[in-house]
Amino acid sequence: MTDWLEKHVPKLVLAPSLIAIFVFVYGFIGWTAYVSFTKSRLLPKYDLVGPIQYEKLANSPRWEVALTNLAIFGILFILFAMVIGLILAILLDQKIRTEGPLRTIYLYPMALSFIVTGTAWKWILNPGLGIESVFRDMGFENFTFDWLVNPDLAIYTVVIAGVWQSSGFVMALFLAGLRSVDGEIIRAAMVDGISTPRIYMSIIIPSMAPIFLSSFIVLSHLAIKSFDLVIALTGGGPGYATDLPATFMYAMAFSRGDIGQAASSATVMMMIVTAIIVPYLYSELRPRHD
Amino acid sequence: MTDLSLNDAQMDERASRNRLMKRVALRLGLYVLLILFALYYLMPLFVMVVTSLKSLDEIRTGSLLSLPREIDFSSWGKAWSSACTGIQCEGLRPYFWNSVMLSIPAVAISTLLGAINGYVLAQWRFKGSNILFALMLFGCFIPFQVVLLPMAITLGALKIAGTIPGLMLVHIVYGIGFTTLFFRNFYVTIPVELVKAAKVDGAGFFRIFFSIFLPVSPPIIVVTVIWQFTQIWNDFLFGVSFSQAGTQPITVALNNIVNATTGVKEYNVDMAAAIIAALPTLLVYVVAGKYFIRGLTAGSVKG
Numbered sequence: 001m002t003d004w005l006e007k008h009v010p011k012l013v014l015a016p017s018l019i020a021i022f023v024f025v026y027g028f029i030g031w032t033a034y035v036s037f038t039k040s041r042l043l044p045k046y047d048l049v050g051p052i053q054y055e056k057l058a059n060s061p062r063w064e065v066a067l068t069n070l071a072i073f074g075i076l077f078i079l080f081a082m083v084i085g086l087i088l089a090i091l092l093d094q095k096i097r098t099e100g101p102l103r104t105i106y107l108y109p110m111a112l113s114f115i116v117t118g119t120a121w122k123w124i125l126n127p128g129l130g131i132e133s134v135f136r137d138m139g140f141e142n143f144t145f146d147w148l149v150n151p152d153l154a155i156y157t158v159v160i161a162g163v164w165q166s167s168g169f170v171m172a173l174f175l176a177g178l179r180s181v182d183g184e185i186i187r188a189a190m191v192d193g194i195s196t197p198r199i200y201m202s203i204i205i206p207s208m209a210p211i212f213l214s215s216f217i218v219l220s221h222l223a224i225k226s227f228d229l230v231i232a233l234t235g236g237g238p239g240y241a242t243d244l245p246a247t248f249m250y251a252m253a254f255s256r257g258d259i260g261q262a263a264s265s266a267t268v269m270m271m272i273v274t275a276i277i278v279p280y281l282y283s284e285l286r287p288r289h290d
Numbered sequence: 291m292t293d294l295s296l297n298d299a300q301m302d303e304r305a306s307r308n309r310l311m312k313r314v315a316l317r318l319g320l321y322v323l324l325i326l327f328a329l330y331y332l333m334p335l336f337v338m339v340v341t342s343l344k345s346l347d348e349i350r351t352g353s354l355l356s357l358p359r360e361i362d363f364s365s366w367g368k369a370w371s372s373a374c375t376g377i378q379c380e381g382l383r384p385y386f387w388n389s390v391m392l393s394i395p396a397v398a399i400s401t402l403l404g405a406i407n408g409y410v411l412a413q414w415r416f417k418g419s420n421i422l423f424a425l426m427l428f429g430c431f432i433p434f435q436v437v438l439l440p441m442a443i444t445l446g447a448l449k450i451a452g453t454i455p456g457l458m459l460v461h462i463v464y465g466i467g468f469t470t471l472f473f474r475n476f477y478v479t480i481p482v483e484l485v486k487a488a489k490v491d492g493a494g495f496f497r498i499f500f501s502i503f504l505p506v507s508p509p510i511i512v513v514t515v516i517w518q519f520t521q522i523w524n525d526f527l528f529g530v531s532f533s534q535a536g537t538q539p540i541t542v543a544l545n546n547i548v549n550a551t552t553g554v555k556e557y558n559v560d561m562a563a564a565i566i567a568a569l570p571t572l573l574v575y576v577v578a579g580k581y582f583i584r585g586l587t588a589g590s591v592k593g
Contacts, residue, residue, distance in 0.1 A: 009495045010414035017407050017466050018422060024463045025429040028437040035439070044443070091324055098324075104579055105328045108335075110586065111575035112568050113524035115541040119548050119564040120334040123341065123557055124354065134354050168331065172583055225433050228526035232545055246527075249435040254531065259439060266435040277431045285424050 029270060036264035042257045053264035062240050063265065066248040069155050073162070073244065074223040080163045081219055082212070085170025090200060092171070093178045103175075106168035114165065118232025121161040122148065151241035154234050158226070158242060161233055166222060170215045177211035178204060217280050224273055245269050342366060342562035349557050365558035369566055373559050375546040378535065382566055385543035392454050392539055393522040396461040401514045403462070404469020405507065409499050411470065412477035413485050423474065430467035437464075438531050445532060452534035460532060461522050468521075469514050472588055476510040477503060509581070516578055517585035520571050540567045 005012075036053050038045045057063050088106055092099055109117060124130050127146040135143040147153040181204050189199050227246035234242040236251070243251075245265055253262035337354055342365055344358040352359070371381040411423045441460060442451070450456035480503070488498045529539040538546075544567045548560045575582050 006494060010410040011416060013406050014410045017403050020463050021426050021429050025432060028440040031440040032436050088327060091320060094320055102324055102328055105331050108575055109331065111520060111571045113541050115526050115545050116564045116568045119560060120338050123561065124334060124337055130354055137353055169586060173587060176587055221431060246435055253439055262439060269433040270436040273431060273433050281424060281427060
């Protein structure tokens with residue numbers, strides 16, 4: 001008996017967490033996927049009726065707005081965060097004496113809740129009292145900056161705040177990457193008289209391909225999950241102009257009382273994330289030949 | 291002849307001076323750029339602080355970026371103890387304590403589970419343990435929308451819907467993946483021979499954990515605790531979905547204060563409330579930034 005216990009104790013120790021993960025992650029995903037094929041409204045129903053919820057979703061103008069916004073927000077957010085992060089990392093990599101404090105400043109937004117970030121930017125972008133009035137006081141009397149309340153442009157304010165919060169994090173990833181590039185190769189290139197910009201363009205940046213991939217994964221994951229930032233900054237408005245799939249799902253589940261639509265939109269989100277994460281995890285966890 | 295060599299020397303000198311000038315200009319440009327970026331990141335924090343210290347009158351008439359003419363702390367008091375989050379007007383204070391009561395046990399339990407899971411997955415591997423690890427890891431990346439509905443039903447069935455213990459359970463369950471990842475990647479670097487030798491000496495599973503692994507763990511414990519604390523303190527989605535009036539965490543209360551529709555819009559109170567909600571995690575970041583960054587990068591780059 002004690003022998004058996006001794007032998008299986010590692011598995012027994014792992015068991016509670018595994019059971020929790022199987023129920024709360026995989027079981028719940030299964031439940032949501034199942035319910036997305038039922039006629040559930042205010043209460044869940046368990047009779048399968050086929051993909052009617054997905055048809056309804058496809059015909060919903062609000063869902064279309066949410067998906068379009070995800071594309072706009074996702075592309076711009078990832079692009080700007082990566083470009084700014086890379087520029088900052090390269091600038092900081094030039095033997096800057098005050099690197100420590102500067103890094104601290106660039107990265108602190110990552111410690112904030114998206115609700116705090118959203119609250120701050122909502123005030124800064126406030127038409128009337130925010131940035132707009134700063135420029136008007138400077139003499140640009142016709143300057144208008146009303147993106148926050150403009151249904152066509154409000155989604156771009158989410159990009160502004162999101163990039164502000166996350167670009168420092170990308171900088172940290174790239175900086176770690178720059179520091180791990182083989183110094184010998186760079187020294188050899190310098191001895192050969194190759195200019196610093198060319199060393200970056202043709203040696204250092206190409207060798208950081210894995211870092212580009214990880215930042216892309218992290219940022220796209222952040223973009224798809226974005227919920228708090230939109231809620232705090234625009235509340236999804238004006239109207240539903242800044243809805244993302246995450247806020248759409250929440251609205252269906254908790255304010256519209258439409259479980260079927262909530263489950264099907266959540267399932268679509270799950271599929272998007274899976275398409276990005278699974279190949280990445282697979283390549284990261286694959287045993288290496290070293 | 292002598293003339294010529296003199297000229298050469300002069301030209302050399304001029305060229306090297308030019309190069310030096312160019313270097314100095316480049317360095318200067320570099321620092322200017324870095325400082326401009328620093329100002330961009332600091333601007334929202336600056337605006338929050340100065341706005342929170344101004345009176346409403348000054349906010350309406352003055353500029354967003356100007357310093358307060360008179361420092362007025364009253365909006366901080368109001369944000370802390372009397373701002374309205376809806377019908378209730380008790381400020382952030384009760385919700386601040388909700389977040390404290392929620393995060394301390396949730397952080398402790400998920401860290402403990404992560405440590406023991408990581409120890410098994412790194413040093414006591416069995417057939418299929420790598421696949422189990424991958425399955426746990428995948429749980430970190432799911433969009434939580436996909437579990438909201440069944441979780442709401444489950445919490446209701448367990449009779450802990452809308453309570454702090456209920457929310458705690460949610461944070462523990464969805465935190466295990468990351469805490470396990472942190473510890474597993476840390477323990478993998480400890481040589482297997484050490485465990486083998488200890489086994490030969492007759493030490494068991496727990497003895498080895500407590501006498502060999504735990505003593506070397508403080509750095510990864512700090513990383514994990516900071517990561518979990520930041521995640522749970524800053525969470526909004528679970529908080530807004532699984533709490534009710536009275537048990538809400540601070541992020542939900544902050545959002546309610548900012549979006550309260552009754553009365554005059556008090557931007558100074560909003561900003562003071564936002565700073566109060568941000569202070570604990572900012573403090574952790576300033577004190578232990580190194581560990582904070584390690585957690586962030588460990589989640590995305592294989593350790």
